[in-house]
Structure formats: C-alpha cells, structure tokens
Amino acid sequence: METLSDVFATFSQRGDTTAFVHRTGVRRYVFTYLDLHALSLRMNRWLADQGVGEGDRVVLWGPNSPWWAVAFWGIVTRGAVAVPVDFMSGAERAEIIAGLTDAKLVIQSRDKLDRLTGRPSVLLEELGFLLEAVEPLATTHRPAPDDMAELIYTSGTTGNPKGVILTHRNLVANILQVNRHIPVVTPDFSFLSLLPLSHMFEQMGGFFTPLYRGAAIVYIRTLKPSAIMEALGEEDIYAIIAVPRLLQLLKGSVERELEAKGLGSIFRWLLKVGERMSRGGRSVLFRPIQRKFGRNFALFVSGGAPLDPEVFRFWNGLGFRVVEGYGLTECSPVLTANTMERQVMGSVGTPLDGVELRLEEGEILARGDNIFPGYFRNEEATRGAFVDGWFRTGDLGELDPDGWLRIKGRSKELIVTGAGVNVYPDEIEAILNRTQGVREGCVIGLDRGKGEEVHGVLILDGSGRPTEEIVNEVNAKFDELHRITSFSVWPEAEFPKTTTLKIRKFQVKERIEQGGGALGDGRGADRLTALVATITGSPLEQVTEGALLVNDLGLTSIARLELVNALEMEFRLDLEDSVIGPQTRVADLREIVSRREKVHIREHFRIWAMGGVALAVRRLLDTVLHGPLLRAFVTLKSLGIENLEAADGPVMFVSNHLSYLDQPAIMCVLPDAWRYNTATAAWEEFFFRNFKNLPQRLWKRFTYEYASVAFTVFPLPQSRGFRGALHFMGTLADQGMNILLFPEGERSRDGRLLPFQQGLGVMIRELGVPVVPVRIRGLEKVLPRGASWPQKGEVSITFGKPIHFRGESPTEIVDRARRAVEDL
Known part of the structure; x- marks a missing residue:
C-alpha cells in the first residue's frame, strides 16, 4: 500500500458495512462503504465537470460529516489536492488560503455565517442533491507516492500561515506506522469523531485509520457535552480521538452531573479507593459511569497538546485507558505514542516504527517517511525547518532512560x-x-x-x-x-x-x-457580540449589553434557533433555544455562556405512545369510538390518495387548519399503513399553559395523555423554542414515522389559508423529508371556532403530490409549501 488510492480501492470490498453514522442533532443517517465508494466516484465526475483536474487545489471548509469525506475522496480520485481549512476559521483566513493555493474550487458550508464569494464554490450540504443526477466516473487517478495529496495551512498558536505539503507516501507511511504501534482497530470498532478533520491528528486517528481497518465513524453536529454523551450512549463507541482540553470538558461534565445529584463527595472518596485497585477493579467500581460511554468503550487517544496529569488520573481512575501521543502536521502527524499495554503519565510514549528522534539542545528532531517534504511555495521556511535532513519540531523534550519522550513545551513559548x-x-x-x-x-x-x-x-x-x-x-x-x-x-x-x-x-x-487585559470580571465577549450582530443583521454598535434580543435586535424564531446552534458550536456548551425569551438581553445571554450550565427543560414527549400497546389501543378506539363518532357528523370524501404511492416515506403532511376535527378527519381517510404510522404535532400551550385553575389544569393534562395514545399527538411549542420538538420529530422520522403538521398555528375562522409559521422551513430542512400538502374543506362549518358541538356536514380532504426540497432556504421552503396547499 503506497497511496491513498490504494486505501480507497478497499472500500467497495467492504460492501454494506457501516462507514459513517451522521447524527445531525435531528436525524441519524447511515452511510455504508459501498455508499462512500459510489458517492466518491460521483464526486469525481462532478469535479471533472467543474473543470477540476490533476494537481488542482480544492479548498474544503466545512464541519465533519460524511459529505466532507465524500468530497475528500472525490478529490483523491480526481487527482486533485485537498486543502482542508479549519471550520472555525473566519472567512478572511479561508480567503487567504484560497488565494495562496490558487484554489480551483471552494467547498464550504451553509453553517458558516460568513462565506467566501467571488470564487467557484459549492455548499457541502448540497452535495447530496447535486450528486443524485451525476453518473459515477470510475476512471480514477493513480498517483505516484511522492505526489501531493493534501495541503494544510497551520497557524496554530503562532499566527504565521504556512502550507504543509503532505504526499501520499507521508500519509500512507503514518497510517501503517500507527496501526503497527496500536494494533487494536477492527471492523467492529466505532470511532466518535470530535476534532475537526482539518486537523491531521483527527484525520490520522479518526479518519484514515478507521477507514483503513473497515471500522465505522460517528459524526455529531456540535461538540456540546450532551451531544457527545448521547452519541456515546447510543452508538456503541469504542474510541475517541481527543485533545486535552476536550477531555477536561468531559471531565467537568461528569463532575457537574454528580455534584447536581449530591454524589460529589462520595465520588471523590471512591476515586481514592480506586487508586489501590487494578484497572479491572476500577471498571467494576465505576460501572454506572462507564455505562454512559457504552458497553464497548475502549480508549481515549489524546494528542495535540500535553495532557494534564490530573486529567489523566481522573480518566485512568475511572478504569478507562488513555493513550497519549505526540506529533505535528508536518509529520502526518504522529511521531510517538503510548501503547495499549503501557501508559506512562506525563509521557507521550515511544517513537513509532520507522520514526527516528533525537534531541539537539533540548529540541526534538525527527525523520522518517512520514515527514513532509517542505512548505508550499516557501523555500525559506522549508530550509529553516530542516537540519541535515532532520525536521526541527520546535518542541522541547526529554527522553527517560527507557526511551519514553516527555514534552516540556514549545521553544517559541x-x-x-x-x-x-x-x-x-x-x-x-x-x-x-x-x-x-x-x-x-x-x-x-x-x-x-x-x-x-x-x-x-x-x-x-x-x-x-x-x-x-x-x-x-x-x-x-x-x-x-x-x-x-x-x-x-x-x-x-x-x-x-x-x-x-x-x-x-x-x-x-x-x-x-496593547492594554487589553485588566483586573475586570472577564466577561466581555467580542465573539458573542459579533455572532448576535451577524445573525440578527443588526449593526455592531446596536448590540449593547442592555439590548433586548427580540424587541430591540429583531431576533426571529428561526434566528433564535440559528443563534443557539452557533453559540453551541462556538463555545461548545449546552443550550436550549427556549432560554431566549422576549425579555432576554445580550447581557443575560453572556451570563448564560459564561456559566456554561446545562439548561434543563422539562419536555412531554411520549415515544412509547407511537407503537406497541398504545398502537393497539388506538386501533381499538378508532374502531369502537372515534370512527363512529366522526362519521355520525361528517360525510368524508378524499381526493389524491393515489399521490401517496409516489411518496418515499417518511413524509411530512402539511395541512390547513380549520377545526379540532382536522386531525381525526385526515386520519380517517388515510389507508391503515399511513394512518397508524403518523404522529401529529399539537399546540403545547393548549395542554400545559392555557388553564386558569387546578381542575382545568388536571383536565388538560388528562386530555394530553389521552391524545398521546388515542391520536399519537406530541407537543409543539409556539411561545418558546421548538428545538426539543424538532429533535423528537427526527427520532420519529428515523423510525420511519410520518408527521402531520398544521403550520398556520391557529384555526381559520372562514376557511381562508392563514400565513404559515416560519419555523416550518427549519423543520423540513432539518428533517430532510418530502412534504405532502393537504387541503381540508368543510370542517369550518361542522365545528368552527367557538362552537361547543359539531353540526352535520360534508368534508373533503385533498392530498397533493410529494414535494422534495433540495437545499432551499427556510423562507423558500415555507413559501413553496404554502403555495402547494393553497393550489389544492
């Protein structure tokens, strides 16, 4: 094996084995190795159609996802050069890198608020739609081992961007070295990918190694602790590639949860008890905590910076294995690592097979096939990086008598x-x-x-x-x-x-x-101010501490969700969009970010009510009660049922809203296969807020519990954030269930279609399901608003053809969905 093309050639042989799981925070998507192989060849064709050829540079500026991987392997098969850019970098840095590399194409993300313009570009999230109509190009480039594969610009902590040339030989050499040093990865492994794929540590440990071994990689949308722990609990993760700060954040998350339960002092005592036990004994002692990481979690691989001994002791004390390593981008990147058999606290281990190290005045020098050939178009920097064929790492270290390396720090620091x-x-x-x-x-x-x-x-x-x-x-x-x-x-x-x-x-x-530090409270946040200004579209000077986000800065329901997502990605914390209300000021938001406390919102979702015994009860009630009652007052006529045959479920039914009988009427005309596989969103405030006294509160609570079982209803809030409901909808869609939504938000008095809530566009885009428009006529006369008893009447329900959306904005989605209902 000499080039990345040799690695790619193995994908088709792995068939339907899972390559990626993508947890978007709403949906869960699975990509097999066959999917990866086929999509990469489609990407090869698409790049060729864009004029990208051998040796052309393609900037890849997006978050970790299967589509990042498809873009990368498409670039490899095209014979072009991937130029990964830190997703958290600003547009200015991305533009500089695109200019320095003469980028032929920029692949960027819609999740980035500030995008590159003036260059040929495509959104990463649109690749799935674009590649549907593209035939795979099976003729792939066969590179030479010393051809450039990647070009990675590092500024790290110094700020001087230099393009690191990594060849196929460099990367494949390190793949083989790492797998010989830590030979534990099998096709049964699942890696949780948390670090950016623009960083070579994640690429080597959490991308190339799993794919080389046929293992699976799990991607999550944000690095907030709850999303990490949720993935660990649900995806049977074996390993995490981590940096020390991330291990510190997870440590803090575990400690805060135990403190909140009043178990902090007991936990600290047990840690001391565990110090005298074997790893197996500690695993038994802390089994309740270990279970949160999944039944097969094996190890943390730490790199990127020295690991604090206290953090190592914490995870080691819980019975986990922490394997620390060391390297640099210029080394593809791994030079040394501890082993599965032995971990030495404070040491980054021994050199990998084929890596040579020596110390010169305390500085670590290295050589081997994994060492880069030089910096892109920067001969001066290249000359300064080598001495007699040895790469100067710029790190200070010392070797103990057993040959284990300890890092003292950066020579520049x-x-x-x-x-x-x-x-x-x-x-x-x-x-x-x-x-x-x-x-x-x-x-x-x-x-x-x-x-x-x-x-x-x-x-x-x-x-x-x-x-x-x-x-x-x-x-x-x-x-x-x-x-x-x-x-x-x-x-x-x-x-x-x-x-x-x-x-x-x-x-x-x-x-x-420049005098920027002072004995103050440390709570200013220019990044927070910039995020609020960008998302609300407000001038920076208007984003003052006392400004109300909604009333003064015009934060909409969609923008609220966008702001919370951006804050979670920027500051890696847990938030709910419900924390931002009409009276929330910029200063309040800053305080929430500063405290880093997880916000707990009590939700009322009943996943158990979507099937099993509840479904049997629902069928019975439909037969003996709901069906006969509805038909006693309503003569139903359905149109367009045949359109459902073209629907590739799950779908979202989007209907106008006339009466409390809308949902039963729609369910009554649907075929059983659709009726008993559809959940309905209902106004949360009706059940949980709009009551005046205790009897009314108890009655509304009873009606909700009854509706959950009898009509498969779940709550959708209108006066607070709807992200919890969106996540629940995603769970339903992952289970193949359809969703019925009334996006007007209230019943029409005269049958005319009211404006649709803008949140519908976010829901449809995030769920990624087709929309089936539904139009009800006549129920406004049977049981109009204000009526206490229904009148007899005729009702028609029309189903339109499924609508597939392909990357449109939420506003465009809402407009098109409303027109489709209106046209019926």
Missing part, C-alpha cells in the same frame, strides 16, 4: 526571565487551571525591557475569589524564580483558540501588550 531562568508555561498552567476561582488560564512571557517576566492571564469562574489570592496560591507551589510576577484578567468569555482548543497565545500576548 519558553520564557527566559531577566535572571536567565528558563520557565515552561505548561507547568504553571497545569496548576493554574486546577486552582479554585479559575475557569481557564494561560501563561505568557512579557518583555518590559529587563528580560521576560512570567505573566498569568486568567478567566475567572465567577465565584468572586480575589485574583491576587489565586495567584498567590499558584506561586506557593513553585520556587521564587519560576513564579508568576504579573497578571491580568482576560476581558472575554473565552481565549482565542484553534479548533483543537489550543490557546492562540500570540493573540493573547498582542492584546495584553
């Missing part, structure tokens, strides 16, 4: 004080970040004319602990020459970071040197 003492920031940061009162901190060197001083930059946790007290506690653990000598409080809710959650210290240092 090493602080040399005025007294000539070398101070390693990582060592101080490890203590700082464990100190009460600190949510996150970093240490930089500031030169004020007498050599560098050790400067701490802190984001406080809001507990009110004095900053001086925090710094004094940290300094007490170091000798006088290695202590923090000055400090400031960062004026934003987060440090600027790479998508692997490493702090961009050069930006922190620039800001501090």
